[in-house]
Amino acid sequence: MWPFVARRLTLAALTLVGMSLVIFVLLRLAPGNIVDLLFQSAGYVDPAAKQRIAHELQIDRPVAVQYLLWIRDLAHGDLGISYRYGLPAWQIIRPRIPTTVELATLAMVVAVLIGVPTGILSATHQDTAVDFGLRVFSLAGLSMPAFWLGMVILLFLVREFHWIPSMTYVSPYVDLRAHLVQFAFPALAVGYRSAALISRMTRSSMLEVLREDYVRTAQAKGLPRRIVVNRHALRNALLPIVTVIGTEFAFLIGGLVVTETVFNLPGVARYLVEAITWRDYPIVQNLVMFIAIVVVCSNLAVDLLYARLDPRVRFE
């Protein structure tokens, strides 16, 4: 077991180093940097001033040196100063993280609340009109671009009700109801797609399980169908749900970005995209590493869990 764990840990470390290199190099490859952008509004680039500012920000040093400086700062927990705002990166990022996490969580809640029951319903009423309708509903969720859905919701609200959710962030401590209303619509827009996926997964796992012998035996023995479904089938449906959440992570961020943009939520996903446009290296690098660490750690945890449960995996 332990050699396996050691191997996986080394792998995780290698992955993190690899990601840091990739993001660092790609960012530096991108032509133009923050200094050029600062001059953008001035309308021309003054070479002397550009040189001076670049020196202050240390972007005129060799790439390898910049990389080492970054890693060193990171090891000390220093996330650097945002080029764009001149403030510590952590100070800019920190208030935004809860917003994105909350949106993602609410979206997942919506997804599970809609996806699981519809999946079960679809499975227990297989091939009926209900099943058909629900499957179409799920597929529609997988087929619509998230930004289109968000924009359609917004336009519908303003057209029919002359109202849209607040454009400035409402803190839950100030007004819980308004806060929930503000997040409800974006959560719907993001969660619809995941709901569709979960619905499909639940349906297929349920169908599989319902065909199993032990279920048929239980039914033959006279157990009401509902109990059979709840006790046996549902438990087996949970694992695929977790798998979906894991694999969909990369696409979820995309949905979060466009939805935060459309609904004007001050989240970290949308801010990451803006930081890239602004070549704000400290913000981009550190945020991406943060996400990478989360992803790598969760993959590691899942792999270790599988290893405990499935001996075959350990000895490969």
Place this chain on the structure above:
Amino acid sequence: MRRQRGGQWGVLALFLGIVVTATVSTAATPSPKRGGILNAMHREDPPSLSIHEEATISTNWPMMPCYNNLVLFNPLFGQETVNTIVGELAEKWTWQEGGKALAFTLRQGVKWHDGRPFTSRDVKYTFDMVRGVPELASHLKLNPRKGWYANIQSIDAPDPFTVIFRLTQPQPSLLLMLASGYSPIYPAHIDAAELRSRCVGTGPFRLKEYRRGELIEMERNPDYFIKDRPYLDGIRFIIIRERGTRIAALQAGQLDVTMPQEGSKTAAEQLKRAVPSLVVVEAAHNVNDNILVNFKQPPFTDARVRRAVSMAIDRQGFVQAVRQGGAVVGASMQPRPWGSWGLPNDQLAQLPGFGDPTRQRAEARQLLAEAGFGPGKPIRVTVSTRAIALFVDLATYVIDQLKQVGIDGTLEQVDSAQWYAKLTRGEYALAGNLTGIGVDDPDANFYENYVCGSPRNYSQYCNPEIDRMIAQQSQTLDPLQRRRLVYEIQKRLEIDGARPILGWSVDSYVMWPYVKNLVPHQSIYSYARFQEVWLNR
């Protein structure tokens, strides 16, 4: 006899008419109410909060309420001319020494937001810093308008409430540049670098809070030097990056007013149809769409090719297609009725790109043939532009028009991060561009964009005779003579193809009807003081 009695009745009727009109109009314009918070639209974070260091409406719009100028264009008049200039921190001003000195008498008893008194030292400090005097302790990180004050020889502050600008040549335009929203007075006791992230001014509002990416909030300055101003309790500039969301927010009433330069005609039409009570005011931006032709790059070194390019592009079609009618055609100064220096229509009609499109294209093809190009040997060129919808549409139209005279254009979209660097280095052949001009004044425009060697003269156009004419008009005190010179310069610039102007954008500025006394000017940069604005609810 009858005539006399009729005359008496006439006078009585006139008198009654005047009385009635006066009563009705005062009833129709209620007196200003105090209080309330104005929610204004904003499209992005300002690059910094320092007006002197930026050249974008994104900074002027939220930050002007915090500062004062020496003089300002009257907020309540749409057109900005020398006749609409009113004093802010200056009580009166006079030209001396044949136009080579401008003396201001400053207001007394004005305090900065941190309580320190305002004196002439602050004025001298501000403009010495902007014009680049090297010995100063504090300096600007970026200084886009240094050139505006190149003509100043020295600034004297003989006593705490007098300032005299001494010039090398007479320059009537100096007063207009000082009246622009771009010319606030900075505090001498605060380092300029701090003003990039906070605001210490003398203005009607104080910066209450800046939540980056979300909003900029201003609150009323209770110690403002005009006793019963401002009327508003505060202003919130709400940052919404997505265009569709901004429009929806305005429609839903979460925003009370649009942002200058964001008033698209189509959006305004839709908004008006959805909410008929909304007020729509048309006002020009003082921003023009233009093409840059790289004078140093063949085949554009040939004057005939350059003229052909300018002739090929139908200006009216541009206004119609690319700006959906939300623009007007013109030459290098903002056209009438918005600007006061625009060429009259009959003179415009003779310039390339303004006549009958078919004939212009035929002439263009002929010019190209003379230069040695034609169907057998077409010109292939890259048209560069910024990767933003506004610019891309412009370039797409240009390519389409050039195709019709046999020039084969390919679109190159340049990331914002590289755009001005590329332009400054001349790394392009043809480019689609937008140029904003701080004040509707020939000096503010010509020196930046057309004079030999100016960093923003991207096309690297250089005509010493034009330089001479520009210098001449700058010193001309007689308005009629100056106007004639400016007309001549505009014609020559268009004929030379220095920077073919495609159109001047016009805002359809939208407000909710309860917003009073916010009058959009014909230039977006100078009307955001919000001192006179009040809410009727």
Place this chain on the structure above:
Amino acid sequence: MRAVLRAVGSRLHPVGRLVRRYPLGTAGAVIMLVAVVAAAGADVLATHDPTRIDAAHTFLAPSASHWLGTDYLGRDIYSRLMHGARVSLAVGITCSLLGGLVGGGLGLASGYAGGAVAFVIQPVLDIMQGFPLLVLALVMTAALSPSLATTIIAISVPFVPRVARVVRAAVLSIRETSYVEAATALGMSRLRIAVRHIFPNTVSPLIVMTTAQLGTAILVEASLSFLGLGVPEPYPSWGRMLSVSAAEFAQKAPWLVIFPGVAISLVVFASNLLGDAVRDFLDPRLRL
């Protein structure tokens, strides 16, 4: 004559049976076919030049001369949709194929060769998976300037680890079976075993994943265009048609927003239906 018809009919019988067994899948296949035909024949099927600007005829409602109306620059929407199909489908198909091939190859190598090879491949896959798609696409388009090639590479990258994982699992399950043991005992070279026994068993999961990814690829391309990345002008792209006009002109000329949106949704929908049917057909046990 009747004999010919009967002969043809008997050939078509299996097709008819397929259609009856998988009605939704057939519908999806038909829609995809229409889309492919539109894309391939865009030059012929389009009524106007999709890039031609017509200043005098902006915002025209659907009519006889412009079947789906014109946009804010006076360009014919129907023609742009046809040409846009070309781009959206090309991007979608290329990305899912690329992701499938590269992922399949890596999964095969990692699963079959095992050991050191897997040790090298695994972090590469993890790196690819760890990057949020949009971030990678953004940084890549910034680094390499927006183009068709950059977009395709950026979208294909997240597919690779997913496909690799599935293929690797399939390879692992086959590797331990008696077929392979026997073949090894008989002295068959590793390469021959790979080709004859392992590879065929990875084909069906590969096909399933690839068809399933098509819809996602098209959607992601639309999202990238919305953010201003993605395929640049002059290629008309459904995603970009939506982004520029979406809210600004939506109320004035709803056909600007409806048709591209419907096109995207329909094609993605169809590809999902098709993907489902393919999966049901090839291996009902396989779950994504």
